[in-house]
Amino acid sequence: MTIGIAILGAGIFAKEGTDSAEEANVPYTDNWQNISLQFKRSRLSP
Amino acid sequence: MKAIYSRSEKSATALAGSANVDAYFDDPSTPSKSLHDLLAREDIHAVVVALPILVQPDVIKKALAAGKHVLSEKPIAKDVATAQELIEWHAKKHSDRIWSVAENFRFLEAVQFGADQVGKIGGSVTTFSMKLYGFIDENDKFFKTPWYGSSLNSGNGADGL
Numbered sequence: 001m002t003i004g005i006a007i008l009g010a011g012i013f014a015k016e017g018t019d020s021a022e023e024a025n026v027p028y029t030d031n032w033q034n035i036s037l038q039f040k041r042s043r044l045s046p
Numbered sequence: 047m048k049a050i051y052s053r054s055e056k057s058a059t060a061l062a063g064s065a066n067v068d069a070y071f072d073d074p075s076t077p078s079k080s081l082h083d084l085l086a087r088e089d090i091h092a093v094v095v096a097l098p099i100l101v102q103p104d105v106i107k108k109a110l111a112a113g114k115h116v117l118s119e120k121p122i123a124k125d126v127a128t129a130q131e132l133i134e135w136h137a138k139k140h141s142d143r144i145w146s147v148a149e150n151f152r153f154l155e156a157v158q159f160g161a162d163q164v165g166k167i168g169g170s171v172t173t174f175s176m177k178l179y180g181f182i183d184e185n186d187k188f189f190k191t192p193w194y195g196s197s198l199n200s201g202n203g204a205d206g207l
Contacts, residue, residue: 003091003092003115004048004087004089004090004091004092005047005048005092005093005094006048006049006050006051006067006070006087006090006092006093006094007047007051007061007093007094007096008052008093008094008095008097008105009051009094009095009096009097009098009119010050010051010057010058010060010061010062
């Protein structure tokens, strides 16, 4: 299943990355990868 | 990825342009470009909330009420009371929508092991707490964020500095 997602909060996302990226050992510069990881862990995607 | 929202047009369009998705914003007010308009889109099933702490609870509620699944950055709110109210609101009103907080420590092997052991004893883990003590470089970009810099925000780095 493909889900459509949106990011709410472009300023923080672009300038700081996400704080949880650090815990997930995902580079701040690769937030897209972090989002994918988070959604998988949240069981929002297969 | 379908869209990006920011309170200001400048932030929204900058990131949306690099990702080649639609931009939404509330400042300046523009027809069909507000957060409300984004949340009304049926092709968007879930949202990632990475807004300032004080703004997050209200936006999380709006997204859940619009039928979206939500992944929100931590912390949930400015204090425990506000966070508890939000958790209870979600459980009562929109438990059919997934709301997850981007807190990765709960996925650590040690935490998972602990949960398994509790399960074998006959219980279940509903919460866990963690205390970390350490130094942060004052030039670190997170040191300068409101979360780390203000003791008004529960669970922030300033509590331990």
